[in-house]
Amino acid sequence: MKRINNKNLKPLIITLVILCVAAVLSLGENSVIPSAVNAFTNGLFSVTANATASADTASYDDLKTENEKLKKENAELREQLADYYDVKQENEKLWKYYDLKKQNPSYKIQPATVIMRDANDDFYSFTLDIGTSSGVAVNNPVITENGLVGWVCKADLTTCKVKTILSPDTKAGAVDKQSNDSGIISGSASLCDDNLTSLTKIEENNKIKAGDMIVTSGTGGVYPGNLIIGWVKEIKYNSYDTSRYAIVEPYEDIRKITSAAVITDFDTKGEVKGTQ
Structure with missing residues (x-):
């Protein structure tokens, strides 16, 4: 228009x-x-x-x-x-894991977001928003930019459940970077609420001391070697079996994780070099 x-x-x-x-201006009505x-x-x-x-x-x-x-x-x-x-x-x-990927080119890393926590699990397990369609499989290591936090215990097409290193179900070969003493990382009910785990099965005459860094040993083929776990808080004596163990504080507060990444592959995966 x-x-x-x-x-x-x-x-x-x-x-x-x-x-x-x-x-x-006109005059008259009849004008x-x-x-x-x-x-x-x-x-x-x-x-x-x-x-x-x-x-x-x-x-x-x-x-x-x-x-x-x-x-x-x-x-x-x-x-x-x-x-x-x-x-x-x-x-x-992805940028959070750039340095780790640069140092370990064989790593296949899948970043993810925590979408749920298991209220019935005392050891702070959580669920990520990636699954088998992203290459995730049971036993895959789970990390944050601060180090190892757990492993995949269950996976479906689009999600996976993670058990943390605070859980007694975790058995990860580990080594002290300073003393080279080795042991097994495993959680316990008495430590988990304080975001602590333990390095067990260590030698009686070990040289581990407070402040030492603990990393994965990579001996079992489940976890790649040299993944940072945490630092030694103290050495303790187990009165039940007369063994010693180290209390380890993870570099990540596992109770508050909101995102993580799954390492779906690495060059030494499945290579068993010792007992884990």
């Missing part, structure tokens, strides 16, 4: 004003001038009103069309923004 130009309305309005003045003026002005008012209505209608239609166009463009921009944030978050997750 064609829009009426404001420039065309101006002469009409001027003419209308002149005629109105002429009507006022021909007032009658003519009334007839003309009524027609002029009608034309002007129609023109204004046409202009308003054209303006409304244009605005409605423009509004629909903007709504569509905004929806497309929101989708692009959502995709951008998804990619950004994924890149940030």
